[in-house]
Amino acid sequence: MDFLDMFLNIGFWAATVRMATPLIFGTLGELICERAGVLNLGIEGIMTTGAMVAWMWVYQGGDLWTAVLVAAVFGMMFGFLHSIFSVYMGLSQHVTGIGITLLATSLSYYSFRMLLPGVTTPPKITPFQELPIPYLSEIPIFGEAFFSQSPLTYLAFVLVGVVSYVLYRTPVGLAVRMVGENPMAVEVQGIDVYRVRTGAVMVGSGFMAVGGAFLTISVFDAFYFDMINGRGWICVALVIFASWRPGKALLGAVLFAAFDAIQIRVQQSSASFIPYQFFLMMPYVFSIFALIVMSRKAAYPKALLVPFRRGQR
């Protein structure tokens, strides 16, 4: 049957892992912010910025890995801006985040137009090439699907482990988790709550931007408007699905990507009588359903959305 064939198909699994990559970066980034008690709805805009600046860097003759770094730096700058409003000034995290998304998206589009006036078809660059890992990539099906990916994909998977280790095994990770649970508990131990939160939001935003960059300098080779296409919002949902745990975030990202990959294939094979929009909708229906099931028992960080104000009563 078609369906079985699909699951035995290398292309399907490779596509799943590829599509999961930006979601892994974005979800990890959002997770770090939220673990510190800050909802970062700037994610959609920050991913757009990452996509634009990384592409532009390479287009202007820059190196691919430096482009990743540049994207991260731009992400961190927007993260810092988010922190000024949401952490230091204690303003609404929802409003701040949406503001950052609007600002970052518009600035990216505007800069793109300014730097490349009169361009109608988006120019192309040479993106990251597949980097098959010796021996591992030669394992039939499995190896071909998982170990012939972009270097950024490997980075995403490694980062899941790194983030998990840092959060649960290091002093700074403890401070981040604690500041998301009860900032006062951090303050009374002599640690600056504002700095911990700002640091987490900046690092998280850097991750998001790299997720965006993956789209323009690894999967595709050009920058299009609207290319993030709601991936940021999906990451926000995946964090809840993951109950704020990095391992589950990876699982969620891969699941969502798999649905996306199924959707494309089913669309191609049986599009004759079902409108293709129906299949486009499927991953989102799945994520809503998964959220409903998972969030019933979600233990969210207690101080999420709660601003901390020092020296006030």
Add this chain to the structure above:
Amino acid sequence: MTDTETVLRVQGITKNFGDLVANDAISFSLKKGKVLSLLGENGAGKTTLMNIIFGHYTADGGHIEVFGKKLNASNPAEAIALGVGMVHQHFTLADNLTVLENVILGTEPLWKWVQDKAAGRARLKELSGEFGLHVDPDADIKSLTVGEKQRVEILKALYRGAKILILDEPTAVLTPQETDQLFGTLRDMLARGLSVIFISHKLGEVMAIADDIAVLRHGKLVANFPVAEASREIIAEKMVGEAVPQPRRQIMEAGEELLSVEDVSVKDENGQQILKNVSLHLHRHQIIGIAGVSGNGQKPLSDLVSGMCRPGSGQLNLSGEAITVFDPKEMVAKGIGRVPEDRHVQGVVGDFSVEENMILETYASARFSKFGWLRKKEVTDYAYSLIKAFDIRGAGPETIVRGLSGGNMQKVILSRVLENSPQIILANQPTRGLDVGAATFVHEQLFKARKEGAGIILISEDLEELLAVADSVAVMYHGQISPQMPVESVTLQQLGLLMSGEGFSVHSKGQDHAA
């Protein structure tokens, strides 16, 4: 006076919050191995002063010396480094993390690839053993009892090598037995050369533990002397400023039965049993006191009586008639008056005016509305009469309630409730956070209502209040309730034992229901 070393010197500390002078040029000193008790009414400025010493607030004037070194505290890090530890009134713990994690945070450099939890665990166990503060290092904070959480807070300070320990109202959440245990720990610490600042407004405890006393009133230091030179009366007078005569409970014959709760059990939305076979009988001219550590079923009980939840099994009778409709409006109509637990959230609408709050339950009556319009003049006149009758100070009918002091806010609530001459009054923590004067007023009003024939359920965590005001007392524990006992026949110790679960049948741990 003595040749012992001064470990902490506070000199002329002043702190303003807007127009409010919270601390006005306060000076005192603490000696090694001694307990200084800081006394004062709520709002006298005790917590503010301690928060300045610990570095949460920056003082507007004055300075602090710790072991001879000037403290330029603008955050707690410096105070901790100099050996100051603080146990806050509201615990500063992260519920979803373990005891160990809460304790070791901030004790290592942040940027380290490996966190040495084993060493932390060993050190924590050593400290627990040394001071008799037993607690499982790997337990989640949320699974601990209030007393255990307090131990974690003390361990946090000791772990950081605190030489001076500030305890802000440490006994407010403890049973009498737990308080004794805490005092034992404190004496251990004193013997090892630590010094303690003990904040309280309970005189009995202060006399038991303190060496020196400092009394704050309206932000000023009004007295500072060794406890040996003081008597309860003198201290009380210093705290309040004038002697306040306590109203006395008159012996009164209980009348007919007003309310009976028969074997009621209630489950919350998660299926947890929050009331278990609860029975209660309230008569005319009777005040029943409900004691118990907060979160043991007091809230569900008051929700039940005020019609905000329905019994899963068992029944409620009002004057012998079974209640079938559980709805707050219905209950008010049947003569139940509520003084809710949290006045800011459930008692008043903060952004409404005094007069609007006064007619919250009766605005639709013919007296205050006509053809769907409020009769403004009638409402204002009514508000004026209540402001006068209940001595609500600093407020007119149009004053926004949020700006009133706790005592005056409570008077607004009392006036609303008592003006309707309720048959049954449900008063949940009516004097919490009030100064002696305001608390006395509340008690007088309750006595007056009792005399006029009302039955009163008084829920309180303050045992001394219950013993002074109630006719009979029952204790709640894990959703269960003890039999009602005449107040003359119970002692503080007995109530304390009941509060910690002794004498209750099967109970399972982890059934705590925080309010």
